[in-house]
Amino acid sequence: METKRDDWVRYFRAENQPIEAMHAYFRTHRYHPHSHDTYSFGVTERGVQAFRCRGAERASVSGMVIAFNPDDPHDGHAGDAPGFVYRIVHVGPAFVARIFGDALQGGSRQGLPLFRDPVFSDARAEQALSRMFACLFDGGTELERDERLADAILALSQRAGVTRELRTVRESSAARVARAVRAELEDRFASDIDLEALAQSVGCSRYAMYRAFVARYGMAPSDYQRQCRLRAARRLLREGGSLAQAAVQSGFADQSHLTRWFARYFGITPGMYRRSGER
Template identity: 45%
Template sequence: MLGERRVSAAGLVMAFNPDEPHDGQSAVHDGYRYRMLHLGEDLARETLDDAAPGRAGLPLFATPVVDDRALVRYVARLHAAVAKNAPRLVVEERLTAAVLALTRRASTRSALLREPQGRTDLAAMARARGMLRQRFVENIGADELARVAGCSRFTLYRGFRAAYGFAPSDYQRDLRLRRARALLAEGTAPSTAAVEAGFSDQAHLTRWFTRTYGVTPAAYRMALQRES
């Protein structure tokens, strides 16, 4: 409510309605740090309309301080993707997830946004997967995949995961990792393999390659060279 004082802390989400004046200061002498995302009205409305055409509307928050651990994870994952310049598919998937979570878990319109029911269109998902196979190196967006599949982005996200067990961005990353591994096996330098496989730089390749295969790209390439 206007004029009220609220106290937030680590592990909480602060959500403000459009044009709602607010200010803040530290409640302790050591100061404070926070991560902020500004989601414009048009962006939020477009995301919700994609998920529930004509039903959701713009969410309004009943309280500016939300104690919800799951919501914190959704917002933090989106912030990390934006801050680290993640691929478009990653950012767009996490944006949709965060906006839906904010609406369902913290807004006054949560009852209007329910999980849709229905079968997955496997042919549509196969078309989206085919495009990813052909163009995985490109920084392709969800709009293009949804257009090829003939569905909304939200339906694409849900359907792709239902059909294949992972998100479109996960599949794109897997294809890039496979391509990078093949290039490294041919003796290509990690920095070159990263670019040719679609990663933004060598650091991104190294992080995901190590996480997936348990060895750095450089070590993998060197081990194969020793065997040959």
């Protein structure tokens, strides 16, 4: 456990599966706007957790469930002075898609399910998630962990909407620009690139490029590039790299710069993340 003033965090990371979880109390910490490349399912245990997601202000109080789709931009902070306690699990899309495919279409449905609401009340889902968190943080076996995770995902299945691959919506020119900018940022995340060069790479003006990207992904290109760097640093740390190596190879100026932004995006330090694998 590590503290920031009176905030505290516990972190779980599976070594052989795309599963990570956090149990935290935050009174002072504020998340910088970000998204995950995973599904994220959480339960607020105490207090009020406030955040902005999908263009609206949200609040999760005790017993409510949070469900973020991959790439859902959001922030987060205490909704009142006492702060809040919550648990959240991040699960790889392939794992979630497989469980939902079994639940929704007898194994025949393909694609990634999308959750309609980022926060909601559902007693069955909340109880299933709480049982899963107890297993993750209190020493359950790997078999118990997988069973309870599957049970939690199945309990959430009624909240799933259309699948991402099956939607038939024509992509606009602005969406194509945003997607091209995203690909450029992901390819060159560790390099310095200015707004003009980025706009030229996708063949439009700086203003049109910036507006299209923010509309599609809910954050500025600079924030997305930093997020790519942080995801790369997480991967390097999972693979056993040092903090100094992760900072340099992911494009940060130094280790302190990585540490500062890592905590603002993920709520923990990179050192704690590196030590959070199963023991």
